[in-house]
Amino acid sequence: MVSRLLGRLFQWLQVRAAPKVCLMDLSLGLPAVSQLAAQLDAQQFDQFEQTFTQLSVDERFVALSALAQQEFPKGTLDTWVAGSTSFIAPLFKGTAVLYRAWRIGGSRSAAQVCVETFDEVEALLEQSWGYLITAHRRAENEPEPLTRLIPVAMGLRVSRDTLESLFASYKKTGVPHLGATMYMVEAMSAKWLGSREQAFAFARAHAEHFPHQTVGIAHAHVEHWIYENKIRGNEASQSYFARKDVQQEIRECWLKENRFANRTDYFRFAALDTYAFCFLMMQDDLLLREAIDLIGHPPQPSPSLVPHH
16 A cells, blocks of 8 residues: 555654654464465465465455465466365465566556556456456355455456446445455545545445444545655645645544454554554654554554555
């Protein structure tokens, strides 16, 4: 999401006497990640699938995000996919291919890359789409394949109908998944398939039905700032987070959702990271410190949520 930006902004924290921050590993301390990694290294695919199945939805999201970004011996994932009937094998392969595509393309949009790179990224995204669609068809009530399909759809610039159909299918699973919401906010933004107005309309409407995902509104503010500041180079964006209306809405979101001290799910880290970034940009050291304290560890700039930034 904002990993590159936070890398620079963390220095400001120390200059302004705010809490010192350093990065932590992508596993977010989830014990199952090392176990799953060992099983993959040993090509114990049946055991991996059993272990993964036992995880909660937030743990699956973290584990998949951490492991799919690792390098494995050539052919390991293909061997797994060829010999498995589980949705987990194509889910893992499709996600790994997605991360590879974003590594090649970086944080740039289609208009910002050369033809050769664009063609390579597009081919990888099409491969990822195929694997993830297979995973979805094998387990239609699982939210993870649909969640991962949203950023693929974003990269392929599918129609809005297709994008909204993916999110509707995700909602039909009945399993709340913050990753799906955060991906959808970005997909609806001006950088990708929508506009500022559409991203905020989606985030605000979604928060009314899912108040525990109110952070989607804060995420829309971050995405808007990234687009205006880093892509359009709009000088007015320099003071975006100093605007009273922006600060008021973000603080209202924080107050509505601030039950993090009682939460044990791993999705809370992504939410807290987003709020921490907003508070940093708002120069609100009090709320920034509160968000960092609630994380309990140095905050991680959410590559687990949005792989292409």
